[in-house]
Amino acid sequence: MAYELKHIPKSIEGTPAAERLITREGAAHVFPDMATLARVENAIFEGGQFTGAIVRGGTVTERFGMMFKTPIGYRIAADGSRIPLYYGEAKISANGPYHVMPRIGPAR
Template sequence: MNRVTQAIIENGQFTGMIRGYDRYEMFFNEPIGYRISPDGSRILLYYGEIKINADDQYHVIPRTRPSEEKLGIYRSMERPNVIPSIYSFLAL
């Protein structure tokens, strides 16, 4: 998770301040983790977001894609930041 965090800080796209948090986001070429669905299947996660508050406290959120409020930002971009292989949040 530390490598994913560092990658987003160094190469992520600043997407603005929402609800008091600066947000940086990034697509990855390889999965950074997975989410377990109610049926038990695993959904691979290729997208990471870091939220940073005014006190520089932060947390990283692995996601399947940008949140709905962010999709418009990426639709307007030719290509979001993408970097090669990053270790997974979880052992796959």
């Protein structure tokens, strides 16, 4: 497995990629910094739970997640509002690449 590096810039608060995502999509789920992303990644791979496989556009991804006691990130909306996020999810493609994101809860 290898981390999909293209997802890192849009997953970190304050980066130009995250700001573009907020403008384009109306909101973004972001980690406050790389240290938090790395901590969440390690925790999920050490003790996260398999939450299922999802098929979108013919691509199968497996999801693993974990709930944290303190916020690991935020959903930042275009109006500046922030919702704390306590759930971390690793999305793993069938061919190996993965990335980690803060979420409200498991993907459906």
